[in-house]
Amino acid sequence: MKHTWRRYTECSALLAGLWMAGDAGASGLQVAPTTVTLKSSQNAEGLWLSNTGDNVVHAQVRVYHWTQNDQQDRLVASRGLVISPPMVQLAPGDRQLIRVIRTGAPPSGANAAEDAYRLAIDELPVGAEGKRGLQFVLHYSLPIFIEPLGTKVGPQLQWDLHRRGEDIVLQVSNRGGSHAQLASLSYIGTDGHRTEINPGLLGYVLPGATMQWMLKPPASAFPAGGTLEAMINGEKALQNLSLSDHPR
Known part of the structure; x- marks a missing residue:
């Protein structure tokens, strides 16, 4: 089933390509790196979630297989990668390593191409009761690429x-x-x-x-x-x- 983002943040190595849902300045949730590539010899890679704000941050991490059809991005929930841990709580100044683990073999065979996923990281609203006005959360969508076996062929x-x-x-x-x-x-x-x-x-x-x-x-x-x-x-x-x- 096609997954449609209600709030979408496209994160890339280019800071100019970062869009945030809500008031990003009110959140301390940071992610690094913003793109992950697993070589064919790698079963896992990691990224860090950190809290640079003054309040506790709760976040959920999910993974989707990413394809493009009919000039559209298609995101489908997948077990091709698993995330550990999928839920985190970060006190101010804390950080947490998130492991991205490949569950199957990398792409292989004649003309095998890179596979792609998206990692969805959502800050969850905490303690919103009694607060006036809208409460905003932050959403990141990070690309994850799985390199195929054999010689890597660049984009053409x-x-x-x-x-x-x-x-x-x-x-x-x-x-x-x-x-x-x-x-x-x-x-x-x-x-x-x-x-x-x-x-x-x-x-x-x-x-x-x-x-x-x-x-x-x-x-x-x-x-x-x-x-x-x-x-x-x-x-x-x-x-x-x-x-x-x-x-x-």
Whole structure:
């Protein structure tokens, strides 16, 4: 069954890609690292939850298998990974190691690709009785990647920029064996004029998936013969790209 987040926080290594539900300044819950990768030889990896606030924090940790179909993220509860411990209580200044444990074999076989999960970390409301106004909690969603056996194949991306009615759509397909994290996108015209598309994290494209994003700049910001500049998995990349009337 498709899982829909009521409050969604996308956490990545890029701080600009962090969105928080509620008043994040009121919470002391911190997570590090914000992305976990298990090599094929690893059965487990860890991350730390810490409380930098002045109040006790209660948190719940759950795991979902992550796929992308029909240009949408799909999250399904899974036992492919188990989390220990799944519930934590942190006093001010405390921290807790959370272990992410793989229960089965890593992806294998011809053309095996990286597998992906999402770790949902929810701060639970505590002591809200008698308090006035809305009580906010914090939600993190951390990507977890499982590398396949054999040689790792990086992302292989196909780009398309096209119109959909009055909207401009960026479509990216990944024919490689591992994910692509897209961030800090700009379009540079032949005259050198730069248009910022998205300053922070745009999103991910998993192996074998195609994703689409509606862009804010108007069609006039994408003259023919321009170049798309983006950070892909933290490295700058350039792609020649022109606006078309139909997706390829």
